[in-house]
Amino acid sequence: MITIALSKGRIFQETLPLLAAAGITPNEDPEKSRKLIIGTNKPDVRLIIIRATDVPTYVQHGAADLGIAGKDVLIEHGGEGLYQPLDLKIARCKMMVAAHPAFDYEQAVRQGARLRVATKYLNTAREYFSAKGVHVDLIKLYGSMELAPLVKLADVIVDLVSSGSTLKANGLVSVAEIMDISSRLVVNQASLKLKRAEIQPLLDTFELAIK
Ligand code: ATP
Ligand code: MG
Numbered sequence: 001m002i003t004i005a006l007s008k009g010r011i012f013q014e015t016l017p018l019l020a021a022a023g024i025t026p027n028e029d030p031e032k033s034r035k036l037i038i039g040t041n042k043p044d045v046r047l048i049i050i051r052a053t054d055v056p057t058y059v060q061h062g063a064a065d066l067g068i069a070g071k072d073v074l075i076e077h078g079g080e081g082l083y084q085p086l087d088l089k090i091a092r093c094k095m096m097v098a099a100h101p102a103f104d105y106e107q108a109v110r111q112g113a114r115l116r117v118a119t120k121y122l123n124t125a126r127e128y129f130s131a132k133g134v135h136v137d138l139i140k141l142y143g144s145m146e147l148a149p150l151v152k153l154a155d156v157i158v159d160l161v162s163s164g165s166t167l168k169a170n171g172l173v174s175v176a177e178i179m180d181i182s183s184r185l186v187v188n189q190a191s192l193k194l195k196r197a198e199i200q201p202l203l204d205t206f207e208l209a210i211k
Contacts, residue, residue, distance in 0.1 A: 002045045002198050005067035007052035014090035021209035022202055065191035071181045076123050086185040089210055093162040095178040100149045105175040118154035125158040128178050146170040
């Protein structure tokens with residue numbers, strides 16, 4: 001049995017064509033079903049549907065053989081015990097620093113001010129600002145980061161941006177780009193050794209399908 005860990009939403013939707021290329025069709029739509037384990041047309045392949053941030057954990061411990069997770073999530077997890085053979089180039093966006101236009105980010109950085117940074121991505125934010133020599137107080141949030149500068153919880157946020165419409169809707173602007181984000185295939189290292197005959201053809205098919 002091969003278990004593939006996926007999150008609902010954009011990652012599931014953008015993974016469907018890759019699964020199809022490998023001849024795999026889920027038996028149910030996770031957006032409609034409440035089931036956490038979904039079978040496929042292949043009796044030896046099943047999907048588990050979990051939170052995006054939990055995908056590396058299930059794969060690391062071998063509860064799933066494969067998974068698909070954003071680079072953002074993998075950086076925060078640390079990638080321990082994971083083999084990361086492929087950038088699937090799906091769920092693409094950018095990790096950005098954003099602020100209210102009334103906050104002069106450039107000046108704050110130039111003057112060596114201590115920045116209050118609200119984010120879900122503590123490791124990414126810590127590394128980025130430390131490399132720039134900017135001192136920060138990190139404030140951990142779990143979502144809706146755009147609110148933080150509006151109610152003066154923070155000077156800036158570090159968040160994912162694709163179209164920019166959420167920033168715009170909340171009157172924020174991006175002030176710096178941290179990195180490009182896309183989703184990667186992650187594989188449990190022991191699974192790759194023990195189930196190579198099943199897993200390698202999947203990796204090969206995915207690699208062809210993304211080209
Ligand atoms: P939840 O929304 O359930 O709190 P989440 O925000 O981690 O969890 P998604 O919004 O489905 O889950 O994001 C899953 C992955 O998709 C993220 O880890 C990231 O790599 C990518 N992603 C997030 N936001 C965007 C976006 N606006 N455009 C493209 N990809 C994105
Ligand atoms: Mg989200």
